[in-house]
Amino acid sequence: GGVGAPESLPAIPPCLLEQAKRRRLPDRYLADITGTTEEAIRQLRRHLGIHPVYKMVDTCAAEFEAETPYFYSAMEQESEWIANRELRIADLTEGATPPASSPPSLGGGGGAVPSASSPPNLGGVGGATPTPRKKAIVIGSGPIRIGQGIEFDYCSVHSVWALREAGYESVIINNNPETVSTDFDTSDRLYFEPLTPEDVLAVIEREQPEGVILQFGGQTAINLAGPLHRAGVKILGSSFDSIDLAEDRNRFERLLSDLNIPKPPGRAVTSVPAALEVARAIGFPVLVRPSYVLGGRAMEIxxxxxxxxxYMTYAVEVSPKAPILVDKYVLGKEVEVDLIADGTDCLIPGIMEHIERAGVHSGDSMAVYPPQSLEPAVLDQVVRYAIDLSRALQVKGLMNIQYVVENGQAYILEVNPRASRTIPYLSKITGVPMVKVATQVMLGKTLRELGYTTGVWPTRNLIAVKAPVFSFAKLHRVDISLGPEMKSTGEILGVDTDFSRALYKAMIASGIDVRSGGHLIATIADADKEEALPLVAGFVELGFRVFATAGTARFLQAHGIAATPVKKIKEGHPNMVDLVRDGKVDLILNTLSRNKQTELDAAQTRRASVELGIPCLTSLDTAKALLLALRSHREGVQCLTIDEYVAA
Structure with missing residues (x-):
């Protein structure tokens, strides 16, 4: 086997490897079953000349010659790939000989040079056709899913626009046709390719860009930083070491300690005994999650x-190679910052305060800009920590930081060395074109050259509330209760000059359309009853009639609030679900109980509310926000013109 291959390469018969790649078996899979590495398989393919060619998507259905720069890979012989169509046509018309094949340099960063038996010319081109413009590749975020949505596509598109404005040829690699980044006129070329190291490196080798931008494709793109760096690809913006320092839990904790920035106690573990040891040392409750996953997947309290x-058995299945993070759960107020830095200066366009307390995933939580309840001393801490971290990490481009605030002290929860899902909202409300500025910084500009300095951007006379949108009616087996694992499928923005009115607009836009004077079911866990009391009283003041399960009804009645007892499901009929299905309920307030039987009943009630389109709130913070919004509605809600919003 492995005829003609150097001894250092895997001994796989060339014909067998060729058959495997024609069936599109990934290098990673072949490495696993042959007991070698993905890099070794890639080097063997290069040695044997086994590589993809690129076909153009026929957008004209064979009626006319298609010229759209859409490409996809195939393990065939003929390539339809031409980097610069006009230049190549001119060359061929004049009878010029296509440029000789030269060993590709990955991303302009040096990298490994192929052996003498390099892959042959594909489509008459030995790499990208020379063009007068520099070239950069933007990695997209792949299919839209929970945890990584259209917000990242916004970032990719705006980055491509900024590249074009800077005179760069722009190339996008993304495999989701239902996005703007994959429209025919967005980039100079588009590759519909899986966002895996193998497929991305193949495009990079073909295009030979100045570098690759990873910051706008969410966690999917950032996870490619390691493989691309090891292959010698130049990463534009924050370096691989900067990204790894933010993503590697142990290195990041040492950095926080050196900077004297506090974080909730805890550490990363790789075994069950270690997880138990950490939990016993810091005390329950603990927040646990795998590292390097999307949307808070498998995150629990x-x-x-x-x-x-x-939990540990399940988490190891979700992320078998990554450490499990075990932290003390801090029940405080979450704060989020998105910043742009150039390694020296650090611009903070805005700070967002979450309405739901810690424990609800940031993507499922409502958030307000500017913060409405944070003390100036806390805001100073948030800003100081952000600036210190950006400089220590040598951030060039965007970074997202999440904090939890308890007793006047801000703690760092996590840092994401990339764009976050709040970038489009902050850009819109602050007027700072965050993606454009970040892209220019990645290309070598400084913030001062672009007209910005270190610090917080001045706030406008507007208040914006970001609210999540859920698709529970289509996700039949998903419980609607909110927690640390993300479940929302979209977000909206409510804008006004008054916080309560902005809240009301956000509630309406996100589908929580509740009128005063309806019927409310309250089923409150014992731990939440005291906190829920003034909220239920507030809904009664607005004309709501209250139904409540036995324990909640007794508690409310004991405190002077009229409540009609209603049966739980196991207690017979009519029960909570019957009331919901009979259309006698307009709003449900249900906080989560740790009693399994109580939760089984509550889950059925929550599911019935989704099927019938009845708002169901599982967080008292959301209920408080709704109450404030409904009170503002009684005073009337104003809508301004676009010009008035811009001038505010």
Whole structure:
């Protein structure tokens, strides 16, 4: 086997490897079953000349010659790939000989040079056709899914526009046709390719760009930083070491300690005994999650060793190679910052305060800009920590920081060395073109050259509320209760000059359309009853009639609030679900209980509310926001013209 291959390469018969690649078996899979590495398989393919060619998507259905720069890979012989169509046509018309094949330099960063038996010319081109313009590749975020949505596509598109404005030829790699970044006129060339190291490196080798931009494709793109760096690809913006320092839990904790920036106690573990040791040392409840995953997947708040043991089995299945993060759960107020830095200066366009307390994923939480309840001393901490971190990490481009605030102290929860889902909202409300500025910084400009300095951008006379949008009616087996694992499928923005009116607009836009004077079901966990009391009283003042399960009804009645008892499902009929299905309920307030039987009943009620389009709130913070919004509605809601919003 492996005829003609150097001894250092895997001994795989060339014909067998060629058959495997024609069936599109990934290098990673071939490495696993042959006991070698993905890099070794890639080097063997290069040695044997086994590589993809690129076909153009026929957008004219064979009626006319298609000229749209859409490409996809195929393991065939003929390539339809031409980097610069006009230049190549001119060359061929004049009888010029196509440029000789030369060993590709990956991303202009040096990198490994192929052996003498390099892959042959594909489509008459040995790499990208020379053009007068520099070239950069933007990595997209792939298919839209929970945890990584259209907000990242916004970032990719605006980055491409900024590249074009700077005179660069722009190339996008993305595999989702239902996005703006994959429109025919967005970039100079588009590749519909899986966002894996193998497929991305193949395009990079073909295009030979100045560098690759990873910051706008969410966690999917950032996870490519390691493989691309090891292949010698130049990453534009924050370096691989900067990205790894932010993503590697142990390195990041040491950095925080050196900078004297506090974080909730905890650490990364790779075994069940270590997880138990950490949990016992810091005390329950603990917040646990795998590292390097999207949308808070498999993130949970655990209250006992039994729950932790059960969780660890599941988490290892979700992320078998990544450490599990075990942190003390801090029940405080979450704050989020998106910044642009150039390694020296750090611009903070805005700070967003979450309405739901810590424990609800940032993508599922409502947030307000500018903050409405944070003390100046806390805001100073948030800004100081952000500037210190950006300089220590040598951030060039965007970075997202999430904090939790408890007793006047801000703690760092996590840092994302990339764009976040709040970038489009902050750009719109602050007027700072964040993606454009970040892209210019990645290309070598400084913030001062662009007219910005270190610090917080001045706030406008507008208040914006970001609210999540859910698709529970289509996700039949998903419980609607909110927690640390993200479930929302979109977001909206409510804007006004008054906080309560902005809240009301956000509620309406996100589908929570509740009128005063309806019927409310309240089923409140014992731990939440005291906090819920003034909220339920507020809804009664607005004319709501209250139904409540037995325990909640007794508590409300004891405090002077009229409440009609309603049966739980196991207690017979008519029960909570019957009331919902009979159309006798306009709003449900249900906080989560740790009693399993109570939760089974509550889950059925929540599911019935989704099927019938009845708002169901599982967070008291959301209920408080709704109450404030409904009170503002009684005073009337104003809508301004676009010009008035811009002038505010």
């Amino acid at each position: 655990l209250y006992s060793e039994e729950e932790l043991l059960s």
